[in-house]
Amino acid sequence: MRIIKLGILTLALSSLMMGCTLSAKEADAQEIQGTPIKTQLIEHITRENDYHVFGYTQSEGIIEVGGQSGATIDALYVSVGDEVHTGDVLMTLTYSASETQLSNQISSAQNAANIAQQIYVQRLESNASAHVLYDAGAVSEYDVNASDLNLSQAQSDLKSAYNNLETLLAQQEEFNAYLRVVSPTDGVIADITSLVGEKSSGSDISIAKSSLKTIEFSVPLRVANVVEKGDHVTIETEMGTFDGTIQHINFETNGLGAQMRVASSDNGTLRSGVFAEVSIPYELLENVYAVPNDTIIHSGEFDMVFVANDDTAEARTIEILKYEGSNTIVRGTLQDGERLVVEGQHKLFEGEKIISY
Numbered sequence: 001m002r003i004i005k006l007g008i009l010t011l012a013l014s015s016l017m018m019g020c021t022l023s024a025k026e027a028d029a030q031e032i033q034g035t036p037i038k039t040q041l042i043e044h045i046t047r048e049n050d051y052h053v054f055g056y057t058q059s060e061g062i063i064e065v066g067g068q069s070g071a072t073i074d075a076l077y078v079s080v081g082d083e084v085h086t087g088d089v090l091m092t093l094t095y096s097a098s099e100t101q102l103s104n105q106i107s108s109a110q111n112a113a114n115i116a117q118q119i120y121v122q123r124l125e126s127n128a129s130a131h132v133l134y135d136a137g138a139v140s141e142y143d144v145n146a147s148d149l150n151l152s153q154a155q156s157d158l159k160s161a162y163n164n165l166e167t168l169l170a171q172q173e174e175f176n177a178y179l180r181v182v183s184p185t186d187g188v189i190a191d192i193t194s195l196v197g198e199k200s201s202g203s204d205i206s207i208a209k210s211s212l213k214t215i216e217f218s219v220p221l222r223v224a225n226v227v228e229k230g231d232h233v234t235i236e237t238e239m240g241t242f243d244g245t246i247q248h249i250n251f252e253t254n255g256l257g258a259q260m261r262v263a264s265s266d267n268g269t270l271r272s273g274v275f276a277e278v279s280i281p282y283e284l285l286e287n288v289y290a291v292p293n294d295t296i297i298h299s300g301e302f303d304m305v306f307v308a309n310d311d312t313a314e315a316r317t318i319e320i321l322k323y324e325g326s327n328t329i330v331r332g333t334l335q336d337g338e339r340l341v342v343e344g345q346h347k348l349f350e351g352e353k354i355i356s357y
Helices: 008-018 024-031 100-135 141-171
Strands: 035-037 039-041 045-056 062-065 072-076 089-095 177-182 187-192 205-208 214-220 232-237 240-251 257-264 275-292 303-309 312-324 327-332 339-341 354-356
Touching: 045 100, 045 214, 045 312, 100 141, 100 214, 214 275, 232 257, 275 312, 303 327, 339 354
Parallel strands: 035 354
Antiparallel strands: 039 339, 045 275, 062 205, 072 089, 089 177, 187 205, 214 257, 232 240, 232 275, 240 257, 275 327, 303 312, 303 339, 312 327
16 A cells, blocks of 8 residues: 655644544654655665567578589588588589679679568568567557568568579579588588589588577677677567577678577477567676666656655666566665665655655
8 A cells, every 4th residue: 555645734634624543653753754654675686688589480401502503513521410500611613614794793683682681680570579569559550561561572672682693693604713602500411412523403412400490680789799609598489488599690791780590499399480589688787776666756867766864865866777577677876775765755855854664
């Protein structure tokens, strides 16, 4: 039950008008000129700060890689059963003729496809967030429909960019150069169907990926700079909560962030195509305080709480760091052992005489 702040005059008038007898607490407050206020002791804590991002789970399986049409396999660097990681060189290829103009066109088409992919990933995340906000009543159906249209356009642009790239690759003739074919994923070499000296079939090596589900998304630089491959993450879905690890971090050339892929540690329960919220611990918050949400007073310029300094109310400015259910994690000019005002704080003013209990 909330205690309403009563001044001496209010207490006296209430007693006269209502014919009520003052409680012992109110009588004490009248006698020593103070307002009775409920408080609680505060002590600093340590918390992990998480970055939350949304995406859809993707299935892992068999991936086939190889050279482009017309290429001759110059060298193989893996054997069946070898474990490989993203970026490992699998084989090199030789082309016998040169076509500089087409090569430049392919490079431009690849850049266009990468940009289209980035735009698609960004709009996929934005669309997922829009649907979450719509479910929470924070945005209108019009906003969700607009987001759906943006995602559809990005998907169409991505398909067009890759179709253009595939057309150019199909036209490419052999040229004098060595090309490297690298693994696009972590996995194990399941099969090799071509030999050194043979023409590439385009699917010369099969890589078996694990049965784990992955989620890909973008993160800001402040997160990408402090996490590493193998770090733990939490994956929240409608199917439950799953542990996971960071599988890959690829920093963007614009220096603003990175593309990240995480993999679940699930043994097969988690399905593909499931909407998921990924929590990435990236910062340790030390010497912070957990205060009840409703003890915080919000103003246009800052946030504050009241503490009881002996018999006087003192306002302390705070910085809100994160929310944890009914509590808020804050940092500010608070100190261990002080008593936080938890009821009646919205009617207090700086320097007001109080009786804390």
